[in-house]
Amino acid sequence: MAPTGSAALMSPKVLLLGLDRPGIAAACEGLGLQPFHHREIYKWMYARRTLDPMAWTNVPKASRALMASRVLSGLPEVVGDQASSDGTRKFLLRLGDGQTVECVYIPDRERRTVCVSSQVGCAMGCTFCLTGKMGLRRNLTPGEILSQFFVLESRTDIAETSYNVVFMGMGEPMANRANLEAALALLEDPEGMAISPRRITVSTSGLAEALEAFAQSPVCPRLSLSLNGARDELRTRLMPINARYSLADLRRVLQNLTRKNRERISLEYVLMGGVNDSEQDARDVARFARGLKVKVNLISFNAAEGLPYQPSTAQATSAFQEVLNRQGITATVRRSRGLDILAACGQLARKHWDEGVSP
Numbered sequence: 499m500a501p502t503g504s505a506a507l508m509s510p511k512v513l514l515l516g517l518d519r520p521g522i523a524a525a526c527e528g529l530g531l532q533p534f535h536h537r538e539i540y541k542w543m544y545a546r547r548t549l550d551p552m553a554w555t556n557v558p559k560a561s562r563a564l565m566a567s568r569v570l571s572g573l574p575e576v577v578g579d580q581a582s583s584d585g586t587r588k589f590l591l592r593l594g595d596g597q598t599v600e601c602v603y604i605p606d607r608e609r610r611t612v613c614v615s616s617q618v619g620c621a622m623g624c625t626f627c628l629t630g631k632m633g634l635r636r637n638l639t640p641g642e643i644l645s646q647f648f649v650l651e652s653r654t655d656i657a658e659t660s661y662n663v664v665f666m667g668m669g670e671p672m673a674n675r676a677n678l679e680a681a682l683a684l685l686e687d688p689e690g691m692a693i694s695p696r697r698i699t700v701s702t703s704g705l706a707e708a709l710e711a712f713a714q715s716p717v718c719p720r721l722s723l724s725l726n727g728a729r730d731e732l733r734t735r736l737m738p739i740n741a742r743y744s745l746a747d748l749r750r751v752l753q754n755l756t757r758k759n760r761e762r763i764s765l766e767y768v769l770m771g772g773v774n775d776s777e778q779d780a781r782d783v784a785r786f787a788r789g790l791k792v793k794v795n796l797i798s799f800n801a802a803e804g805l806p807y808q809p810s811t812a813q814a815t816s817a818f819q820e821v822l823n824r825q826g827i828t829a830t831v832r833r834s835r836g837l838d839i840l841a842a843c844g845q846l847a848r849k850h851w852d853e854g855v856s857p
């Protein structure tokens with residue numbers, strides 16, 4: 499029996515986005531609906547990206563109306579939408595509790611990539627990152643992680659073709675592992691959001707234990723390690739997490755992962771002038787990478803107010819790449835996208851936060 503009268507009016511609304519099939523079945527039951535509707539509802543929400551219960555035409559009309567009154571189907575409010583001259587667009591979303599989070603759309607000729615967040619803020623405190631300066635506000639729920647895809651698909655052209663996903667927005671994904679895994683299961687499910695795991699990359703600052711545990715989970719996106727320094731002293735200065743998990747710890751984990759026939763892992767290296775871009779730094783990276791199934795992505799640093807670093811020169815960047823290539827390590831230089839809208843990790847949210855747009 500569906501709850502009626504004042505009982506129905508008083509019970510809190512249910513958030514379906516982010517629930518798996520058993521979760522939706524339990525929510526249906528809680529609302530007094532037949533749990534067998536959960537299969538249809540799952541397809542409407544994830545495969546057809548339709549969150550409005552009134553549009554679920556193969557669910558009985560009375561149930562649809564009840565769902566519409568009892569279910570929260572709204573997406574976060576878009577409070578920032580900045581376009582860069584290179585086509586990159588950065589969205590700032592206001593979540594239910596007023597916190598804000600960012601996601602980015604990056605078009606590149608035929609290819610489309612979206613960059614999404616896993617937390618509000620971040621506890622890792624990397625010294626080259628504005629999100630790190632915010633500290634951690636909270637984890638995103640699976641539904642909030644997925645809501646970024648719904649917003650991006652409705653506001654850009656990514657839904658017209660298959661697109662790539664990188665978890666390189668705000669937050670350390672491995673520090674929100676349970677919610678990340680739940681969201682990835684729905685993203686990767688061919689009957690759900692149907693995004694190929696080969697098109698999804700999860701990046702970590704190097705939470706070694708969590709990374710090992712994540713590799714045991716059923717989800718299987720590509721992995722990337724944000725390296726940025728291949729001597730402990732340098733890396734700890736840039737990424738304090740290195741004091742807890744050293745380069746030797748990370749190397750051991752990467753070795754185990756690649757032995758298990760995982761895809762080649764990418765090492766992200768943000769080049770900062772006079773800090774981590776010398777030829778010796780490149781030789782250290784080569785030493786770290788040798789014998790691992792990895793490739794190196796060199797990224798130019800996005801200078802921003804409040805950060806004490808500058809990008810490397812074009813000359814230093816190609817010298818760095820050359821050292822790696824000479825030593826047999828595949829290294830590519832990634833063009834920095836959306837520089838004019840501060841599209842590097844966390845920079846838009848921090849800017850709005852400073853300006854008092856969100857708490």
Ligand code: SF4
Nearest residue numbers: 620624627630669703
């Ligand atoms: S670079 Fe990534 S892990 Fe480091 S502080 Fe920024 S968001 Fe966190």
